[in-house]
Amino acid sequence: MQHVSVMPVETLEALQLQSGFSVVDATAGMGGHSRLLSTAVGPSGHVYACDTDPESLRMAEANCAGSPGPISFLHTPFSRLRMTLNANNVGLVDALMADFGTSMMHFQTGERGFSLMHDGPLDMRLDRTGNSPTAADLVNSLSEKELADLIYTTGERRSRAIARALVRARPVVTMKQFASTILAAVPRTGKLHPATLACLSLRIATNHEYLEIDALISQLSSLVRPGGRVAFITFHSGEDLIAKTGSRRLAKEGIAKLINKHVLVPTPEEVRRNPASRSAKMRVLEML
C-alpha cells in the first residue's frame, strides 16, 4: 500500500539534520518520513518512529527495512510521548517532526471505518488496542444537541439537520449507513459528499485529535534540546489553528522561536504529482 510522504524536501530543510542526530518522527504512518530522516542522520544517528496505531507501525517497520541507520518503532500517542521515550531511555533529541492526521492506509482499509468510499464498521479509532469509544459509539450515545455541536466543529453548517437524521436512524453502525443517512437528509451541493465534514468531525472527536496535538506541543521542551528544530505538517484549518496557537504560545513564553513567518506549502509540482498534498501546511520551530 502506498502513502506518498508530503513535503519531503521542505521537511529535511526545516529540521537541519546532521549525521549522528537523534530524531523523533511522532507520526510514523507508513514510514515514508522515517526512512527519509534515517537517510539524513545516517548509521550513527537514530530515528524514533512513533505512532498511536500499531497497525501503521508494523507497515512502517516493513517499509523502513534496509534504512541506513537504526530506527526504533514505538507505539505511543502524542500525549504519552515523553513517558514512552523515558521507558526506552531516550533523553532530549535533536529534532522532531509530526505529519498530523491519517494515512492512505486508513482511508483504503474499509474495516477501519475512516472513508466514505469504503463500507465497514463506523470505527475510526487510530488505536484499536484499547476499549475507547468508536465513532459509532459517539453517534449512538450522544444527545442530539451534543452530536450537532460535535459535527459543527469542522464548520458544517447543516450540523443540526445531520444530527437529527442520525439520531432517528440509530443504531448507526456502518459507514454506508452513516453516509446514506446524511445523503438522504441534506442536499448535495458541489462535488463533496454531504457527509464529508461530519465524517472529519467524528474522526477528530473519536481520536481527541486537537487535545493530542496540544499535548504534543506542551511537551516539546522536554522532548527536543535547545537549538533543535521541530516541524509540523497539518492538513486542515482546525489542525493548523491548534498548531499555530500552540507554536505562538511557546514563542511568547520564550520556549521556542518561530522559524517561518508564513506557513510553508507544497510546490505546484508536488501537488500535481500528489494531489493529497494540496492542503498541507508546514510550521517550523526552533527550541530555545
Ligand SMILES: C[S@@+](CC[C@H](N)C(=O)[O-])C[C@H]1O[C@@H](n2cnc3c(N)ncnc32)[C@H](O)[C@@H]1O
Ligand atoms: C499522515 S500520517 C503520517 C504519514 C507518514 N509521515 C509517512 O510518511 O508515511 C499520520 C499518522 O499519525 C498518526 N497519529 C495521528 N494521531 C496521533 C497521535 N495522537 N499520536 C500518535 N500518532 C498519531 C496516525 O496513526 C497516522 O499513522
